[in-house]
Amino acid sequence: xxxxxxxxxxxxxxxxxxxxxxxxxxxxxxxxxxxxxxxxxxxxxxxxxxxxxxxxxxxxxxxxxxxxxxxxxxxxxxxxxxxxxxxxxxxxxxxxxxxxxxxxxxxxxxxxxxxxxxxxxxxxxxxxxxxxxxxxxxxxxxxxxxxxxxxxxxxxxxxxxxxxxxxxxxxxxxxxxxxxxxxxxxxxxxxxxxxxxxxxxxxxxxxxxxxxxxxxxxxxxxxxxxxxxxxxxxxxxxxxxxxxxxxxxxxxxxxxxxxxxxxxxxxxxxxxxxxxxxxxxxxxxxxxxxxxxxxxxxxxxxxxxxxxxxxxxxxxxxxxxxxxxxxxxxxxxxxxxxxxxxxxxxxxxxxxxxxxxxxxxxxxxxxxxxxxxxxxxxxxxxxxxxxxxxxxxxxxxxxxxxxxxxxxxxxxxxxxxxxxxxxxxxxxxxxxxxxxxx
Amino acid sequence: xxxxxxxxxxxxxxxxxxxxxxxxxxxxxxxxxxxxxxxxxxxxxxxxxxxxxxxxxxxxxxxxxxxx
Ligand code: SF4
Ligand code: SF4
Numbered sequence: 001x002x003x004x005x006x007x008x009x010x011x012x013x014x015x016x017x018x019x020x021x022x023x024x025x026x027x028x029x030x031x032x033x034x035x036x037x038x039x040x041x042x043x044x045x046x047x048x049x050x051x052x053x054x055x056x057x058x059x060x061x062x063x064x065x066x067x068x069x070x071x072x073x074x075x076x077x078x079x080x081x082x083x084x085x086x087x088x089x090x091x092x093x094x095x096x097x098x099x100x101x102x103x104x105x106x107x108x109x110x111x112x113x114x115x116x117x118x119x120x121x122x123x124x125x126x127x128x129x130x131x132x133x134x135x136x137x138x139x140x141x142x143x144x145x146x147x148x149x150x151x152x153x154x155x156x157x158x159x160x161x162x163x164x165x166x167x168x169x170x171x172x173x174x175x176x177x178x179x180x181x182x183x184x185x186x187x188x189x190x191x192x193x194x195x196x197x198x199x200x201x202x203x204x205x206x207x208x209x210x211x212x213x214x215x216x217x218x219x220x221x222x223x224x225x226x227x228x229x230x231x232x233x234x235x236x237x238x239x240x241x242x243x244x245x246x247x248x249x250x251x252x253x254x255x256x257x258x259x260x261x262x263x264x265x266x267x268x269x270x271x272x273x274x275x276x277x278x279x280x281x282x283x284x285x286x287x288x289x290x291x292x293x294x295x296x297x298x299x300x301x302x303x304x305x306x307x308x309x310x311x312x313x314x315x316x317x318x319x320x321x322x323x324x325x326x327x328x329x330x331x332x333x334x335x336x337x338x339x340x341x342x343x344x345x346x347x348x349x350x351x352x353x354x355x356x357x358x359x360x361x362x363x364x365x366x367x368x369x370x371x372x373x374x375x376x377x378x379x380x381x382x383x384x385x386x387x388x389x390x391x392x393x394x395x396x397x398x399x400x401x402x403x404x405x406x407x408x409x410x411x412x413x414x415x416x417x418x419x420x421x422x423x424x425x426x427x428x429x430x431x432x433x434x435x436x437x438x
Numbered sequence: 439x440x441x442x443x444x445x446x447x448x449x450x451x452x453x454x455x456x457x458x459x460x461x462x463x464x465x466x467x468x469x470x471x472x473x474x475x476x477x478x479x480x481x482x483x484x485x486x487x488x489x490x491x492x493x494x495x496x497x498x499x500x501x502x503x504x505x506x
Pocket of ligand 1: 183184185334342379381383447
C-alpha cells in the first residue's frame, strides 16, 4: 500500500497529478496500489460495499450531497441487471473538477465504477463526458488501457453529452443514453428503478466514484480520518476569483476559506461576495469571508452548501447587478423549455432584473420578484428552476443596496466590465489551469 | 398513507380545466399553469380530485400515494 494511502492526509484524489498529461494505468496503480475487486459476483455481493460506503459516510459530489450508500442500496434492490454511469458531464460553468479528474486522473473514477459494477453485478459502465476534446481523448485512452489489461468485463463505454447546464441531471443523462434528448424526464420512474435500456441504473458523479475507488482500497476509517463528522473526507473545489492561482484544489471538508485562498496565492483585489455551490448555490456577503468554512454544515446558516464544490469570489470592481442580470438570463436560456413554470418564471424574472438594472423597473419590482421566485420554485420536472431562483434570491439579499441604487439611477460604470462569472463559450480573464495543491 | 395531487409539468399545457374542477386545491399561476396544494386530498374532495384527473386533456394530473 502506498504511503499516501496509509496516512489519510491530502492530497488523496489529486496525488500525482501532472500538468503534462493524464496518468497512465501503471502510474495510477503505483500511486494508489492495486484495486481490490471481488471477481465473484455472489448473491448479495453488494452488501459489503454498501456497508463500507455507509460507514465511510460518503455523500454524492454532483451537488445534491445525497448519501451514496442509499443510492447503491436502491440500485441493488431494484429488479434487473444494473448499469453503472459515471457522470462527468459537468454542465456547471463554474466547475472544472470533473473534467480535471477525467483529463488528468481518469483511472480514479473508473476504479470506483469498477468496484461498484462488481458489487452490483453490472456488466456495463458508461462514462459520460462533455464536448471537450482533451477530456474525451483522455477518457478514451484510459478505457483502452484498461480493456487491454483487464479484458472486456465489465464493458466500458464512453458517451458524449451536450454541454448544457441541465444535461448532467440524472434523468436527462439516462434519456440521452437511451437515444433521446439530454433533457430531464418526469419521475418516477427514477433511474435506479428504470434507467439505461430500462435497467436499474446507478448514476453518480465522477468525483463520487473516485472516492469509492479509494474507500475500497483503504477502508471507511481512513476516509473518515479527515473532514467533518457529517461530511467526512476530502473534496475537489473549483476556486475562481481575483486570485494568483485560481483552479481545482483538494480540500478537507471544514477547511477555512481563508486557508484555501492562501493556497491559491492570496487575493489580488477585495471581494464583495462569495458564490458557494455554483449557479444553483447561494451568494454570501464578502464580509463573512474570513469566517467561512467549507462544508455543508458550516454553510447551512447562510442557506448554502458546497454543492459540486464551487467557490467563486466576486471582486469589488464587478457590478453585482449586472452579474446577476446576466446570470438570470443565462439560467433562463438553460431551461430545457419543457415545463411552463420554468420557461415563463425564469424568463420573466430575468426580464424584471434587467429592467431594474437600467432603472426601467416598475414600482414594487422587489415584491414582484419575490412573488415570481415563489411562483417558480418547485414547479418543474427537475430542480433547475429551484436552484435558479435560490441563487437569484440570495443575490437580491446580499446585493440589496446595489439593486436599490440601480433601480433609481440605472447603469453604473462597472456595468461595462466583462463578466466575472464564467459562461461556456465566453472568453474570460480566468486561468483555466489545474493546480495540484491542497 | 396520503393521496396527493401532482402535475406532470412536462405534459401540462395550461388548459386550466383542473383549476375549474378542483378550485379548493388548484389555482393557476400568471401563465395559466396549475399550482397544486401539496396537502393530502381531504376525503370530501376525493371525488372532485378524481374527476379533475380524468378531465385533464393531457393526462398531466395525477393522484400519488405518498407516505408522509
Ligand atoms: S424544470 Fe426547466 S429545466 Fe427542468 S425539465 Fe422542466 S423545463 Fe427543463
Ligand atoms: S387540466 Fe391538465 S393540462 Fe390543463 S392545466 Fe390542468 S394539468 Fe395542465
